[in-house]
Amino acid sequence: MRKTLALFALLSLAQTPLLASAGSTLVYCSEGSPEAFNPQLATSGTTFDASSRQIYNRLVEFEIGTTNIGPGLAERWSVSEDGKIYTFHLRKGVKFHTTKYFTPTRDFNADDVIFSFDRQRKKDHPYHSVGGAIYKYFDDMDMVNLITDLKKLDDYTVEFHLARPESPFIANMAMDFASILSAEYGDQLMKAGNPERIDLDPVGTGPFFFRRYEKDAFIRYRAHPQYWRGREKLENLVFAITVDPSVRYARLRTGECHVMAYPLPADIPAMKKDPALVVTSQPGLNVGYWALNVTKKPFDDVRVRRAMAHAINKAAIIEAVFLGTGQAAKNPIPPTIWSYNDAIQDYDYNPERARALLKEAGLDGGFQTDIWAMPVQRPYNPNARKMAEMIQADLKKVGIEAKVVSYEWGTYLQKSREGEHQTILLGWTGDNGDPDNFFGPLMSCAAAKTGNNRARWCDPEFDKLITEARMLSDKAARTRLYEKAQEVVHRELPWISVAHSIRYQPSRSSVKGLKIDPFGGIYFSGVTVE
Amino acid sequence: MLLHLFRRIGLVIPTFLGITVLAFFLIRLAPGDPILLLAGERGVSAERYEQLRIQFGFDRSLWVQYWDYLTSVLSGDLGVSVVSKTPVLTEFLNLFPATLELATVAIIFAVLIGLPAGVLAAVRRNSLFDYAVMGTSLVGYSMPIFWWALLLVLLFSVNLGWMPVAGRLDFMYDVEPVTGFMLVDTLLAGDGEAFRDALHHLVLPAIALGTIPLAVIARMTRSSMLEVLREDYVRTARAKGLSPMRVVFKHALRNALIPVVTVIGLQVSVLLTGAILTETIFSWPGIGKWLLESIYRRDYPAVQGGVLIVASIVIIVNTFVDILYAVINPRIRRR
Numbered sequence: 001m002r003k004t005l006a007l008f009a010l011l012s013l014a015q016t017p018l019l020a021s022a023g024s025t026l027v028y029c030s031e032g033s034p035e036a037f038n039p040q041l042a043t044s045g046t047t048f049d050a051s052s053r054q055i056y057n058r059l060v061e062f063e064i065g066t067t068n069i070g071p072g073l074a075e076r077w078s079v080s081e082d083g084k085i086y087t088f089h090l091r092k093g094v095k096f097h098t099t100k101y102f103t104p105t106r107d108f109n110a111d112d113v114i115f116s117f118d119r120q121r122k123k124d125h126p127y128h129s130v131g132g133a134i135y136k137y138f139d140d141m142d143m144v145n146l147i148t149d150l151k152k153l154d155d156y157t158v159e160f161h162l163a164r165p166e167s168p169f170i171a172n173m174a175m176d177f178a179s180i181l182s183a184e185y186g187d188q189l190m191k192a193g194n195p196e197r198i199d200l201d202p203v204g205t206g207p208f209f210f211r212r213y214e215k216d217a218f219i220r221y222r223a224h225p226q227y228w229r230g231r232e233k234l235e236n237l238v239f240a241i242t243v244d245p246s247v248r249y250a251r252l253r254t255g256e257c258h259v260m261a262y263p264l265p266a267d268i269p270a271m272k273k274d275p276a277l278v279v280t281s282q283p284g285l286n287v288g289y290w291a292l293n294v295t296k297k298p299f300d301d302v303r304v305r306r307a308m309a310h311a312i313n314k315a316a317i318i319e320a321v322f323l324g325t326g327q328a329a330k331n332p333i334p335p336t337i338w339s340y341n342d343a344i345q346d347y348d349y350n351p352e353r354a355r356a357l358l359k360e361a362g363l364d365g366g367f368q369t370d371i372w373a374m375p376v377q378r379p380y381n382p383n384a385r386k387m388a389e390m391i392q393a394d395l396k397k398v399g400i401e402a403k404v405v406s407y408e409w410g411t412y413l414q415k416s417r418e419g420e421h422q423t424i425l426l427g428w429t430g431d432n433g434d435p436d437n438f439f440g441p442l443m444s445c446a447a448a449k450t451g452n453n454r455a456r457w458c459d460p461e462f463d464k465l466i467t468e469a470r471m472l473s474d475k476a477a478r479t480r481l482y483e484k485a486q487e488v489v490h491r492e493l494p495w496i497s498v499a500h501s502i503r504y505q506p507s508r509s510s511v512k513g514l515k516i517d518p519f520g521g522i523y524f525s526g527v528t529v530e
Numbered sequence: 531m532l533l534h535l536f537r538r539i540g541l542v543i544p545t546f547l548g549i550t551v552l553a554f555f556l557i558r559l560a561p562g563d564p565i566l567l568l569a570g571e572r573g574v575s576a577e578r579y580e581q582l583r584i585q586f587g588f589d590r591s592l593w594v595q596y597w598d599y600l601t602s603v604l605s606g607d608l609g610v611s612v613v614s615k616t617p618v619l620t621e622f623l624n625l626f627p628a629t630l631e632l633a634t635v636a637i638i639f640a641v642l643i644g645l646p647a648g649v650l651a652a653v654r655r656n657s658l659f660d661y662a663v664m665g666t667s668l669v670g671y672s673m674p675i676f677w678w679a680l681l682l683v684l685l686f687s688v689n690l691g692w693m694p695v696a697g698r699l700d701f702m703y704d705v706e707p708v709t710g711f712m713l714v715d716t717l718l719a720g721d722g723e724a725f726r727d728a729l730h731h732l733v734l735p736a737i738a739l740g741t742i743p744l745a746v747i748a749r750m751t752r753s754s755m756l757e758v759l760r761e762d763y764v765r766t767a768r769a770k771g772l773s774p775m776r777v778v779f780k781h782a783l784r785n786a787l788i789p790v791v792t793v794i795g796l797q798v799s800v801l802l803t804g805a806i807l808t809e810t811i812f813s814w815p816g817i818g819k820w821l822l823e824s825i826y827r828r829d830y831p832a833v834q835g836g837v838l839i840v841a842s843i844v845i846i847v848n849t850f851v852d853i854l855y856a857v858i859n860p861r862i863r864r865r
Contacts, residue, residue, distance in 0.1 A: 027701050035613055131615055215624060216815035217698065238701045242813040246680060250688050250695045410566030
């Protein structure tokens with residue numbers, strides 16, 4: 001008896017000291033280490049998941065699980081008549097995180113907004129060159145030229161002055177790079193002489209605050225007690241960094257994690273059968289396409305381009321390449337984006353028709369071409385090599401000899417930007433849920449000049465439609481213009497939209513409230529573990 | 531002996547220089563421009579590209595870059611990672627304890643099993659046990675670590691549920707990192723449960739990583755033992771009527787161990803390369819995983835620094851083993 005008691009005492013003694021404090025814990029098996037904890041500097045979704053989506057807020061935010069925009073740190077906003085001034089009215093009483101390394105003395109206000117944008121915008125800002133001065137998304141969205149001035153009217157009102165009317169601006173403000181950092185924390189670090197810590201030891205206003213990061217091992221967060229939307233029910237959040245997808249699945253099965261990132265397509269049927277797991281899915285905000293270089297013969301002839309669309313067996317390609325995780329595309333934008341034109345009828349698989357079109361174009365003897373295949377896996381195309389080979393086989397049936405070409409990824413992007421290809425497989429993942437984010441960078445005349453438009457297609461009718469739509473702020477009017485733009489694309493066919501990937505989100509059935517994010521990210525606000 | 535020592539250490543310097551050349555140029559020979567990789571599908575304008583090239587110092591000639599690199603390495607500066615913007619040395623030192631802990635446990639596992647198995651196989655030559663050891667070690671030696679590790683996970687973690695799948699410690703425990711060695715840190719925190727959990731997490735990765743060294747050690751011990759057992763002095767010892775145990779352990783094993791020590795020393799490079807795969811499978815936050823990641827991202831400073839340090843460790847250990855070999859085997863140093 002005494003022995004048992006002693007043993008019991010020993011056990012309870014050993015149990016107590018290190019257990020993380022009470023409250024529920026969720027472990028997320030993430031796919032990699034973040035580059036830093038500042039979304040302004042980041043380029044990868046991995047970093048956004050670990051920073052902006054848990055730690056920070058933005059002036060306006062996507063409603064989790066949708067591409068709709070709602071209020072965030074700004075309670076409301078208005079646009080001037082000419083569409084060039086955006087006024088944001090800020091929320092009062094928002095608290096920044098209190099952490100081991102920072103204790104805020106004031107609430108969130110206009111200074112924080114100015115600080116967060118000026119760092120990215122102004123070359124002479126004391127923080128601009130901290131962390132390498134590369135603000136990729138800010139650059140990509142052309143914010144440097146778009147925002148001409150940023151004015152603080154009072155502590156809770158800010159004005160953004162734009163160089164031109166641009167309606168996607170509000171969607172840009174919901175993107176990760178537009179997260180709001182604490183100006184007070186920035187000043188404090190600058191005085192202490194270690195400004196670079198701002199990107200490594202983050203302070204935000206978001207649902208969780210940062211506690212500890214061990215590279216390649218884990219990230220720990222805890223619920224922000226004074227979160228303005230209300231304290232999260234989930235007390236501890238852990239990202240268990242697990243690079244290998246089979247291992248992530250094994251950890252999910254054994255309960256070492258509650259949610260996992262990026263499952264292997266081959267594992268999905270087994271996951272669906274497992275009663276302990278839940279798998280939700282949604283088409284991703286992306287498109288995989290096959291672009292035809294319209295500046296090169298014979299693809300300058302629209303009949304040839306249409307023949308290509310009839311020649312390939314899209315359904316078979318998607319089945320083989322995506323293994324059930326892809327959905328056939330008929331438009332350049334995915335169906336989750338507003339203004340998607342569902343009335344469009346895709347070109348059917350019809351080799352006879354393809355041959356007839358080629359004959360009409362004077363190419364009944366066939367011709368030789370190339371198909372560039374990406375060397376990397378992307379959500380919009382998990383196996384470009386295989387896709388290229390299947391297209392090659394289909395083209396052979398209509399008398400076209402195609403050669404599959406590939407380069408190392410960086411070279412591939414560069415050479416194709418210079419237009420060396422005849423046909424190329426590539427794709428795009430949306431940033432802000434605005435249709436312009438697909439049409440503008442991928443199909444406009446401006447993009448044909450920079451080379452990002454891999455079809456090198458410049459159509460005055462199409463360009464006029466999307467330019468006009470960009471200037472309007474009325475969503476219904478914009479929708480009509482984009483629907484028309486999709487008709488032009490369908491008719492002129494500079495590229496053949498192949499597929500949108502379907503994103504799967506596996507979790508344990510004890511996890512409630514997890515919404516699948518169309519942008520491909522993950523948010524743990526509102527999630528609980530039973 | 532002193533001369534031998536100097537000769538060995540003198541060799542280290544040119545080897546080290548050779549490694550700096552390899553580390554610097556190899557990664558640059560691989561296709562892939564770090565700036566273009568960073569830019570991805572969105573691309574980067576020609577003007578911005580030029581700006582970034584200057585910022586990273588890629589605009590200067592390779593030789594100038596190499597000279598800069600060499601001089602800063604000699605003054606102890608390994609540069610700053612392009613991806614994480616932290617000094618390479620800091621990153622390395624943060625991650626190395628995890629690899630060292632894993633490698634140490636793996637080699638202990640390999641020696642504890644490999645040595646006795648080799649000795650026993652030699653003593654019972656051509657017995658069923660001998661064939662079993664030789665056969666198993668051949669299989670172990672030729673097993674791809676990646677596959678072996680996954681197999682262990684599927685069997686012991688997923689199906690039987692005896693072992694954790696990955697990681698170093700259950701997330702229930704929140705241990706302050708002091709030394710970076712989980713076994714030490716949990717002890718410092720005074721938590722026996724956490725220590726046991728850390729040990730538990732080490733079992734499968736140590737087996738996966740230790741299998742090849744185990745096979746090599748077992749085979750080497752066996753063949754070295756067999757050779758020694760044929761020596762005259764062993765026959766003499768037997769003839770004197772000493773007990774078989776005494777002959778094997780006192781007379782034969784001590785001499786047979788000399789080449790085995792060298793082989794164990796050589797396992798350092800096997801352990802460090804094996805760590806790349808093992809760490810990936812077990813989500814072990816060590817330098818193997820870090821190097822692999824840095825190569826994918828063409829993070830030149832990280833790859834250069836990492837390769838240089840790892841290679842230096844291998845050189846130092848090998849030199850040390852060579853010297854040790856001379857100490858325990860007097861025939862070498864007299865040459």
